[in-house]
Amino acid sequence: MLDSAPTLERLRPIFADPNIAKLNQNIKYDLLVLRGRGVEVHGVSGDPMVADYLLHAGERTHNLEELARRYLNHPMVPIEDLIGKKSKKQPQLRMDQVAVDRVAAYAGEDADAAWRLCLHLESRLEGPPLRTLYDELEIPLIEVLAELEYNGIRLDKKLLKRVGDDMGRRLEQIEKEIYVLAGRPFNIGSLPQLRKVLFEELKLPIQGKTGVTGAPSTDQETLEKLAALGLPGSELPRKILEQRQTAKLKSTYVDALPEMVNPATRRIHASFNQTVAATGRLSSSDPNLQNIPVRSEQGREIRQAFLPEEGWRLLTADYSQIELRLLAHFTDDEALQRAFAEDHDVHSLVAAQIFGVEEGLVTPEMRRMAKTVNFGVIYGMSGHGLAVRLGISRDEANRFIEAYFARYPKVLDYQAKLLEECMRTGYVSTILGRRRAIAGVRSKSTYQQRNQPEREAINMEIQGSAADLIKLAMLHIHQRLRRDGLRSRMLMQIHDELVFEAPPGELKQLAALVKEEMTTPLEKELSLRTPLKVELAAGPNWLDVEEIVEGEG
DNA sequence: ATATTCACG
DNA sequence: ACGTACGTGAATATC
Numbered sequence: 001m002l003d004s005a006p007t008l009e010r011l012r013p014i015f016a017d018p019n020i021a022k023l024n025q026n027i028k029y030d031l032l033v034l035r036g037r038g039v040e041v042h043g044v045s046g047d048p049m050v051a052d053y054l055l056h057a058g059e060r061t062h063n064l065e066e067l068a069r070r071y072l073n074h075p076m077v078p079i080e081d082l083i084g085k086k087s088k089k090q091p092q093l094r095m096d097q098v099a100v101d102r103v104a105a106y107a108g109e110d111a112d113a114a115w116r117l118c119l120h121l122e123s124r125l126e127g128p129p130l131r132t133l134y135d136e137l138e139i140p141l142i143e144v145l146a147e148l149e150y151n152g153i154r155l156d157k158k159l160l161k162r163v164g165d166d167m168g169r170r171l172e173q174i175e176k177e178i179y180v181l182a183g184r185p186f187n188i189g190s191l192p193q194l195r196k197v198l199f200e201e202l203k204l205p206i207q208g209k210t211g212v213t214g215a216p217s218t219d220q221e222t223l224e225k226l227a228a229l230g231l232p233g234s235e236l237p238r239k240i241l242e243q244r245q246t247a248k249l250k251s252t253y254v255d256a257l258p259e260m261v262n263p264a265t266r267r268i269h270a271s272f273n274q275t276v277a278a279t280g281r282l283s284s285s286d287p288n289l290q291n292i293p294v295r296s297e298q299g300r301e302i303r304q305a306f307l308p309e310e311g312w313r314l315l316t317a318d319y320s321q322i323e324l325r326l327l328a329h330f331t332d333d334e335a336l337q338r339a340f341a342e343d344h345d346v347h348s349l350v351a352a353q354i355f356g357v358e359e360g361l362v363t364p365e366m367r368r369m370a371k372t373v374n375f376g377v378i379y380g381m382s383g384h385g386l387a388v389r390l391g392i393s394r395d396e397a398n399r400f401i402e403a404y405f406a407r408y409p410k411v412l413d414y415q416a417k418l419l420e421e422c423m424r425t426g427y428v429s430t431i432l433g434r435r436r437a438i439a440g441v442r443s444k445s446t447y448q449q450r451n452q453p454e455r456e457a458i459n460m461e462i463q464g465s466a467a468d469l470i471k472l473a474m475l476h477i478h479q480r481l482r483r484d485g486l487r488s489r490m491l492m493q494i495h496d497e498l499v500f501e502a503p504p505g506e507l508k509q510l511a512a513l514v515k516e517e518m519t520t521p522l523e524k525e526l527s528l529r530t531p532l533k534v535e536l537a538a539g540p541n542w543l544d545v546e547e548i549v550e551g552e553g
Numbered sequence: 554a555t556a557t558t559c560a561c562g
Numbered sequence: 563a564c565g566t567a568c569g570t571g572a573a574t575a576t577c
Contacts, residue, residue, distance in 0.1 A: 252560065
């Protein structure tokens with residue numbers, strides 16, 4: 001089998017030859033396994049999983065079993081038949097513990113299905129834009145993602161141990177205080193028990209119900225309302241909030257991350273999934289590196305544990321306001337475009353417009369509200385949704401939206417046109433022609449009464465186009481790093497941010513290259529009507545990065 | 554397996 | 563009358 005070293009050596013030149021096409025289901029996995037054995041693969045030409053993702057983004061899975069059933073009408077032999085029950089926890093049999101003839105039959109069926117599915121699905125991509133997206137973006141990106149996963153990132157286990165011990169002590173303390181306030185001990189993590197304490201024993205007023213079962217909510221928003229009531233028993237929700245935050249950070253990050261460090265590389269190797277998000281974004285798992293805490297002070301400590309290679313520096317490159325810039329591009333609104341062209345503060349500008357004041361008189365509160373409105377526009381906001389987030393009445397929220405659309409009529413026209421096209425064709429397209437099918441869009445609905453599909457449609461073009469842009473940038477950066485012979489490595493993508501590590505002396509060159517590839521070529525290639533802006537920062541860990549100002553140092 | 558909550562963009 | 567902003571992944575408890 002492939003496992004034997006002589007066979008691998010014989011295949012090495014074939015794998016290395018970019019002119020010999022290779023395809024497989026989830027071929028990124030093969031790249032990683034082979035790279036782990038020192039074998040480089042070039043010439044990746046296809047992957048049915050990725051082809052199906054471009055054809056049907058938003059399907060629950062694009063796994064081989066599903067694809068074979070759907071397109072080949074062929075039920076695959078379940079892998080459980082070979083290696084035992086499928087389970088994330090339970091250790092499975094390995095292939096080398098299974099009889100060779102059974103493995104061969106299974107592997108043969110897999111390879112055959114992948115090959116036939118690739119032919120079939122690729123023919124369905126039918127030229128531009130999907131086939132171009134496949135051949136020139138998603139397939140080449142596989143190699144880049146494999147490299148991100150292979151590179152991994154170093155973690156400061158000692159720091160997390162200290163933080164975890166502190167949190168453990170803090171939790172013991174808070175939990176004692178909670179039991180006193182509740183009048184008895186109970187399992188704070190159990191929603192039924194917590195509801196009983198809050199709403200039955202302490203008789204606090206129910207603030208809202210959960211979506212599916214209609215049970216009383218106990219989420220952050222609810223607990224904050226309860227804490228603000230000033231009733232007897234209002235101390236408790238405050239403490240619960242504190243306990244929740246600390247318990248969440250400890251279990252999800254501080255305790256879990258050190259367990260994920262690969263002892264051989266002493267780094268964390270997450271997955272960057274290419275076929276999950278309906279909009280074209282990547283997702284990350286095992287662990288998820290795209291939701292590492294940053295907003296709370298307590299959470300930010302965790303970022304400090306993400307380190308570059310010893311003696312190297314971490315570099316972060318963030319797109320500034322990429323979604324609003326794309327809104328300006330798509331709507332062709334001149335005021336928004338000018339704001340970005342002149343690098344103005346777009347939240348302040350919108351605040352001035354919707355509050356009807358000079359930009360110099362915009363207060364931080366007005367700016368904060370305008371920022372919420374700006375995000376709302378990208379999400380297809382309703383009056384109600386905006387009201388909840390701003391803590392104002394629905395009427396007031398509607399007046400804000402009216403004021404916004406009165407000043408930015410092109411945004412309203414743009415959204416109406418997008419919905420109309422979605423209704424006609426059944427899908428929404430991004431800047432590179434990526435498609436997401438959306439059913440349930442109605443003709444001329446107003447923003448007050450938009451339904452879920454209509455909001456999804458409105459969000460797709462912008463969120464998906466931002467995903468297109470950063471994927472393209474990753475591809476270009478990867479090629480430049482090779483061409484220019486840099487040792488720097490790309491480590492992570494967090495939707496509008498890329499993270500790199502640079503060896504001593506290479507930071508400036510890397511920073512310049514990254515900034516360039518994330519902006520100018522994309523603006524030109526895609527004829528963007530708004531410039532892109534990238535903010536660079538570097539430091540000894542992911543928290544303590546300092547902005548790199550051009551022409552400095 | 555499902556529901557809830559909460560971490561991120 | 564009601565549920566209401568878009569996209570994710572993980573932990574926990576309960577069924």
